[in-house]
Amino acid sequence: MKTVELRDATLNVIDVGSGPVLLLVHGFPLDHTMWQAQIDSLCDTFRVVAPDLRGFGTSTGATQTMTMAQFADDMNELLDALDIKEQITFCGLSMGGYVAWQFWKRHANRLARLILCDTRAISDTEEGARGRITMAQRVLDEGSSIMAEAMLPKLFAESSTNEHKAIIEATRRVIVTTAPVSVAGALRGMAQRPDMTSELPNIDVPTLVICGEHDAISTVGEMRAIAEHLPNARFVELADSGHMSPLESPHAFNSAIREFLV
Ligand code: MLT
Numbered sequence: 001m002k003t004v005e006l007r008d009a010t011l012n013v014i015d016v017g018s019g020p021v022l023l024l025v026h027g028f029p030l031d032h033t034m035w036q037a038q039i040d041s042l043c044d045t046f047r048v049v050a051p052d053l054r055g056f057g058t059s060t061g062a063t064q065t066m067t068m069a070q071f072a073d074d075m076n077e078l079l080d081a082l083d084i085k086e087q088i089t090f091c092g093l094s095m096g097g098y099v100a101w102q103f104w105k106r107h108a109n110r111l112a113r114l115i116l117c118d119t120r121a122i123s124d125t126e127e128g129a130r131g132r133i134t135m136a137q138r139v140l141d142e143g144s145s146i147m148a149e150a151m152l153p154k155l156f157a158e159s160s161t162n163e164h165k166a167i168i169e170a171t172r173r174v175i176v177t178t179a180p181v182s183v184a185g186a187l188r189g190m191a192q193r194p195d196m197t198s199e200l201p202n203i204d205v206p207t208l209v210i211c212g213e214h215d216a217i218s219t220v221g222e223m224r225a226i227a228e229h230l231p232n233a234r235f236v237e238l239a240d241s242g243h244m245s246p247l248e249s250p251h252a253f254n255s256a257i258r259e260f261l262v
Pocket of ligand 1 (some may be wrong): 024027028029093094095096190217244
């Protein structure tokens, strides 16, 4: 793992393989380890760059509110620090997808392709945003384990819940060991993320939209509609998967990426 100094944070990042750059940006409140099956497999063809976002994993720099734009700017700075000048494929899951939208808005010149996994284009409803703010305070008061209890039942398909106890336990460990200040900061940032729906027709980079069949957070219907509104997108649904499709169906997920990129 490399350590990369940004202006106001230190990011830990996996940087392996050579070839076209594939940047993997994790979901909330996780870290790069959710991409282990992609890192291990895809580094035979790609230079795989998988950071821990600021405040997550072993990266520092959490702030009170961490916006999706701030994370996107961090990714831009990270690419500079790694001396990556070529256009990249930005692959983001869920919150990583929210960051991908902002990366497109702010750093489109760096993008060759997008891969949007189990994510949403809409912003939070007022009620949803209020719920996040309340949750942020609860996490600060009570610790990150309440976030794990709230999220884990929504992350995995029922078949995974039964079959993949180890990956669920590993995911729980990542959530409970994430600093409350980071969980709270990202909750506040997600609560104020902009709605991207009206922008979709303008996002004309080749895009792959991937969704787990049983995703309870960003549903197949919602993600198919995103793909339909993007001018240059293909949609792939992964059977027997929930929100964490790269972990639940790694082979099918990696094949979809290879077909799209190679
Ligand atoms: C994620 O997986 O990153 C979260 O479900 C995103 C969210 O809470 O909206």
